[in-house]
Amino acid sequence: MSMIATSASIHPMAVVEDGAVIGENVKIGPFCHVGPHVVLGDNVELLAHAVVTGRTTIGKGTRIFPMAVIGGDPQSVHHGGEETTLSVGDNCTIREGVTMNTGTADFGGKTIVGNNNLFLANSHVAHDCRVGNHVIMSNNVMLAGHVVIEDRVILGGGSAVHQFTRVGRQAFVGGLSAVSYDVIPYGMLNGNPGLLGGLNVVGMTRAGVDRATIHVVRRAYKAIFEGGGSARDNAAAIREEYADCEQVMHILDFIAAESDRALSSPTRGAKG
Structure with a gap:
């Protein structure tokens, strides 16, 4: 049975499957789909056509824009349908077309996204990633599986991060960069292949x-x-x-x- 707060606003053309947990003052727009294992915290807003599926928890105050698909299965040949999870923190903004996947069983089964993050249109968070707080992922940024992004990192548009790579706190990655190796905290990386070009003095x-x-x-x-x-x-x-x-x-x-x-x-x- 679903647990839906009486203060929640659900458009009659949205689908909220039985079993979902919907917090106080949640707003769910038309043509949204909320899966049976989803938890939406207080004051979450789903704009039209947003999809939240899988075993996914969305923190309070997060906004999800049209055509985003949050909590989809991992894009991994090793995934066998296990009940893995995605956790998204508080006060995140998830713009149009963003995709975030649940984890894989072989690596703990958890994808974890922190608080106060901004994910611009068509950015992607793959399985088993760890994304910190106050992170900005610009349009079309791609995180492969098992990537770690520490707090206050900025990733420029179209940049791609190789699987298992770490990007240290408050680093800056320029647009269209290929991040193939770990980037130190406060570092600035640009290019393809990505080269470390000094410190993110502006960010500091x-x-x-x-x-x-x-x-x-x-x-x-x-x-x-x-x-x-x-x-x-x-x-x-x-x-x-x-x-x-x-x-x-x-x-x-x-x-x-x-x-x-x-x-x-x-x-x-x-x-x-």
Whole structure:
């Protein structure tokens, strides 16, 4: 049996299947389809023709625009119909044609999207992804399976992120870029193949990082990518020196963490 709050507004031409849970003040427009295992939090709004299916939970205040399909099966040959899930956080904006898939059983079965994110038209979040908070995915951005996007990342239009790749907090990825390797926190990556081109100073400034700290992070960046050893060895070597800088420690911890992908750099993948 469905649990539908009395304050919810459901257009008579929408389909809400038996078993769905609909919170307070939810608005469901015409020709929407809500599946039987869906939970819509308070103040969620589905505009006309939006589809929410699968074992999907949508957080309070999220808006889903026409032709979005949220909670579809993973696009993976390994998916055998298992009951995997998608969780979308609070106050997200999911624009026209966006697709988000549930997870796959072999990798925990969960796709997780955080709060206050903006997904522009036709962007895609694949199975088993982890998307943080305050993320912006521009039009036609594609995340392959198992991608990790940390907080406050901005992905430019048409960019594509390879499976199992990580993009660190507050990084910026330029439009049409191919992200084949991990991108450090606060990094700026552009091109195909994507090359690390320095730090996202504009983003850091907007986030309230002071100029003196930005200079410290710049020095650490040069030590990591212009030092005599590998980037990972250089990062390990400067850890003690920069222990009192939170932003540098974010970068060093990111580099030290285990990953299935190599690290983006100013030269890795460069042509010529």
